[in-house]
Amino acid sequence: MAQRRYAVVGTGAIGGYYGACLQRAGFEVHFLLRSDYDWVREQGLRIDSVYGDFVLSQVNAYVDPAAMPQCDGVIIALKSTQNAQLVQILPPLIGPHTTIVLLQNGLGCETAIASQFPDNPLLGGLCFVCANKVGPGHIRHLDYQAITLGQYAPDYVPCGITPELEAIAQDFAAAKIEIHPDGHLLQSRWRKLVWNIPYNGLSVILDATTDALMAHPPTKQLVTEIMQEVQQGAAAWDCEIADAFIEQMLTHTEQMTPYLTSMKLDAQQGRPLEHEAIVGEPWRWAAARGVDLPRIGMIYRQLAFCDRLSQA
Amino acid sequence: MAQRRYAVVGTGAIGGYYGACLQRAGFEVHFLLRSDYDWVREQGLRIDSVYGDFVLSQVNAYVDPAAMPQCDGVIIALKSTQNAQLVQILPPLIGPHTTIVLLQNGLGCETAIASQFPDNPLLGGLCFVCANKVGPGHIRHLDYQAITLGQYAPDYVPCGITPELEAIAQDFAAAKIEIHPDGHLLQSRWRKLVWNIPYNGLSVILDATTDALMAHPPTKQLVTEIMQEVQQGAAAWDCEIADAFIEQMLTHTEQMTPYLTSMKLDAQQGRPLEHEAIVGEPWRWAAARGVDLPRIGMIYRQLAFCDRLSQA
Numbered sequence: 001m002a003q004r005r006y007a008v009v010g011t012g013a014i015g016g017y018y019g020a021c022l023q024r025a026g027f028e029v030h031f032l033l034r035s036d037y038d039w040v041r042e043q044g045l046r047i048d049s050v051y052g053d054f055v056l057s058q059v060n061a062y063v064d065p066a067a068m069p070q071c072d073g074v075i076i077a078l079k080s081t082q083n084a085q086l087v088q089i090l091p092p093l094i095g096p097h098t099t100i101v102l103l104q105n106g107l108g109c110e111t112a113i114a115s116q117f118p119d120n121p122l123l124g125g126l127c128f129v130c131a132n133k134v135g136p137g138h139i140r141h142l143d144y145q146a147i148t149l150g151q152y153a154p155d156y157v158p159c160g161i162t163p164e165l166e167a168i169a170q171d172f173a174a175a176k177i178e179i180h181p182d183g184h185l186l187q188s189r190w191r192k193l194v195w196n197i198p199y200n201g202l203s204v205i206l207d208a209t210t211d212a213l214m215a216h217p218p219t220k221q222l223v224t225e226i227m228q229e230v231q232q233g234a235a236a237w238d239c240e241i242a243d244a245f246i247e248q249m250l251t252h253t254e255q256m257t258p259y260l261t262s263m264k265l266d267a268q269q270g271r272p273l274e275h276e277a278i279v280g281e282p283w284r285w286a287a288a289r290g291v292d293l294p295r296i297g298m299i300y301r302q303l304a305f306c307d308r309l310s311q312a
Numbered sequence: 313m314a315q316r317r318y319a320v321v322g323t324g325a326i327g328g329y330y331g332a333c334l335q336r337a338g339f340e341v342h343f344l345l346r347s348d349y350d351w352v353r354e355q356g357l358r359i360d361s362v363y364g365d366f367v368l369s370q371v372n373a374y375v376d377p378a379a380m381p382q383c384d385g386v387i388i389a390l391k392s393t394q395n396a397q398l399v400q401i402l403p404p405l406i407g408p409h410t411t412i413v414l415l416q417n418g419l420g421c422e423t424a425i426a427s428q429f430p431d432n433p434l435l436g437g438l439c440f441v442c443a444n445k446v447g448p449g450h451i452r453h454l455d456y457q458a459i460t461l462g463q464y465a466p467d468y469v470p471c472g473i474t475p476e477l478e479a480i481a482q483d484f485a486a487a488k489i490e491i492h493p494d495g496h497l498l499q500s501r502w503r504k505l506v507w508n509i510p511y512n513g514l515s516v517i518l519d520a521t522t523d524a525l526m527a528h529p530p531t532k533q534l535v536t537e538i539m540q541e542v543q544q545g546a547a548a549w550d551c552e553i554a555d556a557f558i559e560q561m562l563t564h565t566e567q568m569t570p571y572l573t574s575m576k577l578d579a580q581q582g583r584p585l586e587h588e589a590i591v592g593e594p595w596r597w598a599a600a601r602g603v604d605l606p607r608i609g610m611i612y613r614q615l616a617f618c619d620r621l622s623q624a
Contacts, residue, residue, distance in 0.1 A: 305520070
């Protein structure tokens with residue numbers, strides 16, 4: 001089989017970084033952009049990375065998805081708040097054998113895509129990466145880069161390590177991206193929420209960095225209780241999160257350098273918050289199984305209020 | 313019996329307003345001040361009130377409680393965050409028959425005073441008043457002025473309408489202050505918390521006025537759920553709060569003009585927050601009876617974080 005051709009939908013920090021890694025490794029990559037289109041078509045992409053800076057002076061840049069070719073792999077790296085656009089964006093890119101790779105946090109984002117393309121393999125990816133877009137076509141990659149990647153099946157039934165998952169994982173590994181193939185996507189999504197819900201939520205609501213939240217005993221306690229609610233929500237969906245995992249997240253975050261979460265950056269820049277996918281959906285999923293998560297429900301409502309303000 | 317002599321400990325908006333009303337009605341009143349002492353000794357007190365402005369050009373002003381006379385009634389109107397000072401302030405003012413009147417919100421503030429002066433009648437008062445200190449010795453009274461007044465007995469056992477309560481209520485009524493004598497102080501304190509916990513808490517945490525909280529459905533829902541937790545805490549202490557009372561608080565607040573809560577004003581001005589008396593104590597009291605109030609616990613921890621910042 002010839003080398004797979006990739007599309008990147010949403011060339012922000014995540015899509016830009018991973019797409020550039022793939023192109024650098026020799027893959028043909030097609031980038032869909034919006035505000036940065038003119039700049040990137042002329043200047044390319046610049047990645048300042050802890051693993052070594054690089055520039056791609058020539059990239060295939062598009063503002064219209066209809067102009068893009070069908071691809072073997074389509075990487076979706078939009079913010080989840082923009083997912084309604086996918087219905088229009090995706091059709092030109094998807095052929096009968098295209099694998100769709102959704103790099104987003106939260107729960108439930110696969111469902112709409114799977115109903116639009118029920119016969120295509122769909123992978124969900126959880127990125128453990130610190131990267132920001134600092135200017136047009138200019139991405140600063142600060143730390144980490146691993147992706148946990150799992151295949152989606154209807155109702156998130158665990159489906160093990162499939163050939164389609166292995167193929168994509170192999171390409172990413174060739175691009176020097178650390179991939180953790182995972183047979184239980186839903187469980188990985190819940191696990192990622194252990195960190196995302198408390199730190200993204202409280203950093204926006206309390207206007208705080210992660211180190212400030214951990215340095216103050218009442219908020220450290222609150223973070224812990226919220227993590228335990230995520231654990232309860234996961235258990236309601238037969239997903240296991242060990243106590244030791246929570247301990248590890250707490251310790252790890254205490255040892256991190258002060259960090260502005262992605263949701264805090266969105267709030268600062270007046271962008272819509274991803275509180276539906278990251279907080280509202282897990283809260284509703286748990287409720288659907290009869291499990292009340294009051295602190296997560298409260299974070300959700302407080303974020304909805306902050307979201308209204310940040311977009312005012 | 314000769315007319316009773318009063319002391320006011322803490323001449324801010326509350327103490328200044330009610331003390332001035334008593335003096336205007338002919339009572340002898342002695343005011344303990346701190347930062348405003350020099351000004352008030354020379355210029356007196358000025359009350360701009362919706363019920364009619366007035367000035368007291370001569371007031372008995374003190375900065376040292378030891379210089380004050382024993383009084384028949386001692387009105388404590390400090391912020392609850394300053395209550396540790398009362399051990400030193402009160403002894404010169406209290407004789408064997410002095411009635412102590414504590415005008416503070418929250419739970420449990422009577423206990424320390426009662427252990428210091430176990431033989432003196434002690435009343436707790438809940439003020440329904442909008443008043444701010446806008447300058448030295450200058451109080452702006454915007455709306456309402458009623459006080460619900462109840463006698464304290466050890467463990468907050470209800471003790472009905474006592475003669476000591478009636479005597480103080482009579483004096484306040486003579487000063488045209490609307491008094492609601494109450495035989496069940498603890499129940500009145502819990503009822504006041506139905507408003508105070510959600511609105512004070514969320515206004516600080518979300519940097520919001522009451523009307524903004526009510527205009528946004530997710531926060532209105534959250535306010536309602538927090539009120540229901542107060543209801544559960546009260547029930548654990550055999551204090552009844554009717555569903556209709558919660559409805560009434562919601563409707564009333566929606567109809568109010570936009571209001572900056574007292575805790576929000578404290579936060580804006582970098583003063584310590586009264587989150588222990590108003591949120592932490594009710595939460596701990598409920599826990600002591602085996603009732604978990606997760607949203608109120610979360611408000612408490614978020615406020616503790618905000619308090620740290622406001623004093624930084």
